[in-house]
Amino acid sequence: MTPDTAVRHQDHADHDAWGRLNPRLFLVNLSVVATPLATFGATTVITGGEINLQVLITFASFLITCLVISGISTMRLLTTRYRVTDDRVELHKGWFFRSERSIPVDRIRSVDLTANPIHRIFGLTSLKVATGDQASSGGGLSLDGLSARDAEALRRQLSELRHARQGLATADPDTDATLAELDWAWLRYAPLTLWGVGGVFIAVGSVYRTLHEMKIDPLELGIVKDIEDRFGSVPLWYGILVTLLVIVVIGVAGSTATFIEGWGGYRLDRPETGLLRVRRGLLVTRSVSIEEQRLRGAEVAEPLLLRWAGGARLKAVASGLGDEDENSSRSRLTPPVPLALARRIAADVLGETVSPTTAAELAPHPRAALRRRINRALIWSVLLAAPFVGLGLWLTPVLVHTGWITAVVLFAVGVAFAFDAYRNLGHAVHGPYLVTRAGTFTRRTVAVQRDGIIGWSITRSAFQRRAGLLTLGAATAVGNGVYKVRDVRVGDGLAFAEETVPGLLAPFIERVPAGR
CATH class of the missing domain: 1.10.287 (Helix Hairpins)
Structure with missing residues (x-):
């Protein structure tokens, strides 16, 4: 065997070598057991050391469940193998129930990285290869427990393979491809959401239900009795006012904390040609990639309170982002930001001088x-x-x-x-885009490429028929699936559909001869 042949054989062996999850994942699995122990300790403190049989049974059940979960995760650590070849990525896992998955490189749409606080403590991260299938059980694979360095190297390797097969060039590392970075001045928009106040009621309900399952009456706890004694002697209106004020303050604090955790370290950039990447998260870090060739538009959302403050959020209208829940999470391009900035980023993302959501002259509705x-x-x-x-x-x-x-x-x-x-109602055709706007509690302005429209849906309620109106829905394979133009005249709606995508609706229209 010649030296060159030996080198080629060695390269082939290294290329086809199977990788494994990081051994530090075992420590992460053991940390799961800390959850029931912490819950038991908190219950002991709340009840003043009075532990009944129901609490012990609940604790034991919780502990056994966590031990089982830890055991399953450890088994996954021992049996998971993966490798990347020239044309595909393969994953083998399981012992009693063996699973093997192979994904061609050409079908990979994105490679996302996520790390929760426990993973970050041990220097680990999770890598998910997405193929864009809409079904939740569809294609794709995930590796939960790679070292941060190995995960980034694997992401870069898959990206290079994908670009090589598509004949695309990678981005120049010396080029600043940043589109937006976190500005802590945006924190002023964090309280302008109802989720914080709603979260207070959800948290209180969850605690009440948990204690109730343990046969503990929350209304009989010492801290609750103390609050009742303090407010029992004040007028009812004063107690209600103070309660509402406390809920609002806690809600605002919760919204602010959620913003900091979810968008800390935010950065939107183009790490390579034809790819958008959103990195965000303070405790749970996320890195989401969106192929620009699958980007079909943008949505500017302005919730009511945020709109009054001049803010907005930007979402991508793209295919290949998974099912409805995944699409809702992965399509977010910005946190709440100033409206002008959201429009500027929309223009940058779409490759336009001015975003079509801004430049389009929307037609008024009847x-x-x-x-x-x-x-x-x-x-x-x-x-x-x-x-x-x-x-x-x-x-x-x-x-x-x-x-x-x-x-x-x-x-x-x-x-x-x-x-x-x-x-807020409006619609228009602006260049290659269909633009529609509607909503009051959340005003949404959407621009979607016309060549991505694959059909029309026309709905008319009894009240709409009496008023001579219809709702026109543009069916697409991206984003939410259907983007609606609400309450337009029948003739105007049909003419607009024909102008947007000529010939698509014509076979289904019966033209009435003049004079009838």
């Missing part, structure tokens, strides 16, 4: 669309006030007056929202 929203506000006002009036006719006239006042107030607020929702 006044019938406004009447529909006002009627909806009236109906909801009556439905919500009706119980007060009904009980008042039976019990006391005070409730009748309360019902009428409630109806008037709700109707006034509803009309204001109706006008806002009507003003």
Whole structure:
């Protein structure tokens, strides 16, 4: 055997060598047992050391479950093998139930990295190879427990293979491909969300249910009794006001903490030609990649409070991001940022001078669309006030007056929202993009490439038929699947569909001869 032949054989052997998960994953598996121990300790503190049989049974069940999970994870550590060849990535795992998966390099759409706090303590990360299948059990594979260095090297290797097979060049490492980085001034937008307040109620409900399962009455705990004694002597309105204030303060703190954890270290860049990458997370780090050739548009979302403060969020409209839940998480390109910045990033991402979500001249919708929203506000006002009036006719006239006042107030607020929702309606064809806007509690402006529209859906409720309106849905294989143009006149909607994608809707339209 010649030296050159020996070298070639050695390179081939190294190339086909099977890799394994990092042994430090065993320590991560053992840390799972710490959860029931910490829960038992917290319960002991809350109850003042009084532990009943139900608590012991719950603790033992929880501990056994965690031990089983730890054992399964350890088995995965011992049996998982992977390797990368010239044209595919392979994964073998399992002992009693063996699983083998092989994915061609050409089908890889993204390689994402995620590391939770426990993984980060031991210098590990999880790597997920996505193929873009919509089904949750579809293609793709994941390696949970690689060292951070090995995971990054594997991601780079797969990227180079993919680019080599597609004939694309990699990015120049000396070129600054950064599109956006975290600015802590954006933290002012964090409290402008309802999730923080909602999270308070979810947390309280979860704690109450857990204690209730342990046969512990939360209302009998010492801390609850102390709060009850403190507020028992104050007027009811004062107690309610203080309670609401505490909930709001905790909610704001929760929203701010969520922003810091979810978007700490945020960076949007192009690490290589044809690829967008979003890196974010303070405790749980995430690195999400989106192929630009699968990017079909952008969505600027403006929740109500955020819109009043001049902020917005930007999402990618792309294929290959997985099922609905994965798409919702992986399509986020920015945290809440100033609206002007969201529009600028949208233009950069789409390769446009000005984002089509900004440049498009949106056509207004007919006044019938406004009447529909006002009627909806009236109906909801009556439905919500009706119980007060009904009980008042039976019990006391005070409730009748309360019902009428409630109806008037709700109707006034509803009309204001109706006008806002009507003003937000709009649609247009802007170059290669279909642009549509709608929503009041969250105003969404979406630009999607017209050549990505594969069909139209037309819906008309009974009220829409009476008003001569329809809702036109552009069906695509990207993003949310269907992007709607709401409440347009029948003729205008059909003409708009024809202008957007000529010939797609024509076979399904019956033209009425003139004079009929």
